[in-house]
Amino acid sequence: MSRKQLVRPGGRSARVQASVHSAVRELLAEVGRDALTVPVIAQRADVTPSTIYRRWGDLAELLSDVAVERLRPDSEPEDHGDLRSDLTDWAEQFLDEMASGSGRAYIRDALLGDPDGSNAGRCSAYAAEQIDIIFARATGRGENTPDLEGAMDRVVAPMMYRILFRPAGLDAAYARRLVTDLLDAPGTGGR
């Protein structure tokens, strides 16, 4: 689904989404989450509340969609010329962003208003796509790469699990150790 998000058709539907999303982002910054209501958002976005209810169901689902958009990577991972550097750098940045106050708030919003799990799936797909780019580059250089699902289990899952359930002691050294352990002791890998 993340691919669809990258497409920006100029139709009304896309314009409504863009104006409602930016209204939510503005109001989150101006008045905070507790003061957000669908009518307030509709007024700022210059749409009717029923347009928002029809499209998003309720405020939680709208906030989830906005959060997933904010969690979408806006660029490809940096290319440092080797797998270990690329994956380490990406993991450090990923943890830094996701463990930040705004990162945690977006992860929570993404999960909360997500009855069918599709937004959580998009968050996971974003990380998998970034790692897949890093692995494809490495393969192009003739480097061996771990299994992608194994990297999700060994690098992404521990960071996201600890952010949500066990946040003490999360730092760049932790992200680096996860990558080192994956590359030096890959196990059978993945699912």
Added chain:
Amino acid sequence: MSRKQLVRPGGRSARVQASVHSAVRELLAEVGRDALTVPVIAQRADVTPSTIYRRWGDLAELLSDVAVERLRPDSEPEDHGDLRSDLTDWAEQFLDEMASGSGRAYIRDALLGDPDGSNAGRCSAYAAEQIDIIFARATGRGENTPDLEGAMDRVVAPMMYRILFRPAGLDAAYARRLVTDLLDAPGTGGR
């Protein structure tokens, strides 16, 4: 905090918690989550709504507390006489329970009404305590055990991450492979 939960003083506070929790469990089964309100729960529990608001803040925080109680292990892990069997059996049961419909609902509730993260921390502590018991037994037998935090990263985190973000293909074989990879390629372990 899970230890405190194991203590059941007979005071009023404990009686109120017990009656409100059981009222929520009954009503979840009878009328479903969407029909739950604090007044309805208060009536069933024979307390005033203000008692619930004073103690839990709002419905989401009450549901979070009830969910964490439901996620608390009611027994120690089975003892099969060796580390690999004990950890594999525990991981298979953990995934089976947490990935079930009710398990996912409790995990969501636990996270959603948890502004300070303490309930999420209790969920994580429950798993760590069970694994710690398995490791203590193994050490008593003279077996080498991995680092506890490493086991959280390599076994618990991937299962919980996939339940929340990437649920396809979760089965007992997946739980077994996570344990096999931890015991056969432990890496540097933990945080």
